[in-house]
Amino acid sequence: QLLLPLWFVLGLGYSLAQTPSGRLIKRSADPVDRPALFAAQFALSHACWLITYPIAGLVGAAIGLPFTFILLGVIGAGALLAAIWLWPRHDxxxxxxxxxxxxxxxxxxxxxxxxxxxxxxxxxxxxxxxxxxxxxxx
Structure with a gap:
């Protein structure tokens, strides 16, 4: 019974992260260039997962899941702050x-x-x- 709400929250979080990147790519490139940019975004997202998945596994096994949850939340918040800082206010x-x-x-x-x-x-x-x-x- 608790799994369905968890899946909903995870899906909501994933769509909040992925939808803006697709809209950004569509807005930032001509149709002929979009496949290459979507491929680059795919590679970049998987490079980030290549870093965070081992962190989740190693820290979770060594210290425990509550601390790992907090650590990955801090990493996500850092990425959000970097995006806010790097992206122009007036666009x-x-x-x-x-x-x-x-x-x-x-x-x-x-x-x-x-x-x-x-x-x-x-x-x-x-x-x-x-x-x-x-x-x-x-």
């Missing part, structure tokens, strides 16, 4: 940016305005061939 979907490398009349610049920095326009921004790096904050 809009649409970014205004300038292209200095594309010629006038290029199809990507249909709504662009010519400025000192180049041809400036706004759209949903992803890193790709036309946008090789994230623009600097204005």
């Amino acid at each position: 809009p979907d649409v970014l205004t940016h300038a292209h200095e490398d594309l010629p006038h009349g290029h199809s990507h610049l249909e709504d662009a305005v010519s400025t000192e920095a180049g041809f400036e326009h706004s759209h949903g921004y992803v890193v790709n061939d036309r946008h090789p790096k994230w623009p600097k904050a204005s």
